Amino acid sequence: MSKNSPSVSCAPTGRFALTVYLALSRTPHGLLDLAGPFCAALLCRGGFPPASVVVLGCVTVFAGYTAVYALNDIVDYRSDKRQVEGSGADERAGYLDAAFIRHPLAHGCLSLPAAVVWFLFWAVVAFAGAWALSPVCAWLLVAGCLLETAYCLLLTVTHLRAVINGVVKSLGPLAAAFAVNPDPPAWFLVGLFAWVFTWEIGGQNIPADWHDATRDAATGARTVPVVLGYKRASRLAVATLAAGVVIAVPLFAGSPLAVSTPLSLVALLGGAWLVLPPALRLAKSLDDAEASALFNRASFYPALCLAVLLIHLILR
Template identity: 75%
Template sequence: MRPTDLATHGSPHQPATPGRFALTVYLALSRTPHGLLDLATPFCAALLCGGGLPSAGIIALGCVTVFAGYTAVYALNDIVDYRSDKKQMENSGEDARCNYLDAAFIRHPLAHGCLTLPEAVLWFVFWAIAAFVGAYSLNPVCAWILIAGCVLETAYCLLLTVTHLRAAINGVVKALGPLAASFAVNPHPSPWFLAGLFAWVFAWEIGGQNIPADWHDASRDAAFGARTMPVVLGYAKASRLAVACLIASLLLSMPLLALSPLAVSAPLWLAAAVLGAILVLPPAAKLVRSQSDADAAALFNRASCYPALVLVVLVVHLLVR
């Protein structure tokens, strides 16, 4: 099925108006609903590292650049995983999950045949060039970080059947966006701040994103020979690791916010930690008990909102200080 067959519907199994560009298919390729929430993380980093709001020009260019970067990297994931995703679907049938953020439109549209590989590659190249130009304009270091992210994302995908420790690469890739945002607003950020920022995002990504995302595919992955945290560690250990990583991320957030150049006040950095705990720990604890796909989806969805919650707290700090 071609993108023009999917103009008005989010499913490849529904009729559509022919001859129209199906933007939703491309947005599904880049997991845009998830990607939009991810934008909060580099925005948080920019505020924390810059000590306040950047200039209007940097804000405008930064918004375009981070959107382009996340759009490109998520599309790259599906492009590199195209053959393995297609083989898994052929061997195990349709993916019937629901209430899962990454399947808001359709999951793996390339493997489903909703668009061709050249079309997907052109989409990736367009956004990658836009992201590179924007990143280089902000700071050449940001452009090199973008290239590193694309290389590491490719390595992450290619290691699917090699080792479950590839999850660490996923954590690094997710942390590179906030690191780039830091260099965009401060040419010489503190190494200690960068280390704390990296650890905060890395722990959140592993506990709230990587493990629950791979949870859904565990049965397929096991049959396919893939090596992921839930497959190798088992559901019990993987769920406990998710809880531990999320707790670590929440604890790391407090000194990060307090000691950053933004110097977030104690009531607000404490509020960010408490509200974050209320957001992510109940579904994580429930996953430990139930070990169900539905609870893994709930954890993934709620953890995806955590950076946006922190961003709201930072905006409040800017308004009241």
């Protein structure tokens, strides 16, 4: 097999191709993920933070997600390369995480040192911004990077590493809560964590690993679909997503933002419409295309909830 997969278009040598770096950080997906911390900040503060906090928060959150997603591909570089060399090009279409190039490092689209420099730049930006917002935010970022590294290194050890993935995704919204409130209520933090964790497991982790299950099994990887099997993994996705959309109701209504009952129900019904039909179709068909559909639609769930919160702020 050649260095670059035949179906992957990489930048010519010596030319800086921004899309390759954006692919490393899964930026289209990462931009959607920003809605989660924005939701957390509005809910925890009970309204809009000062403009300076909004601007700094936007830069910090973008830098944080950009760094952590790049870190994932850097730590997974060797295992991703083995998959590419053993299985050839990934020919799936319509998958959000492959909007540019999936695993550009493994396909030889950029060098490992260049990827590390990209990660370090955004990690420094994120840490500086997080520290300026709150030292707690900065240490949550460090914890996220360490846990993301552990998540990747446990690929061939245990499928329970998915729990770490759920924790990592929850740390961004938790940091956003501390950025706008130095002492957020404990119940709110628990509810926020549970809400993001269940969405991540059912709508992101399981369908994402579903795509690679055949390749993962061949290379000894331990993921939820590989270890539990497709049927049980799909049922777990349905259960966690259902739990997540239900958890949102008391979280929204009881938060300092005090989202109205009608809009809390909109979040419930809208979320259920967005994530449960594809999850149920996946459980019925066990088809890879349905896993893509679930991942893509679930990725928009935080944005839907953010829209509900903004409407509440406009109408109140």
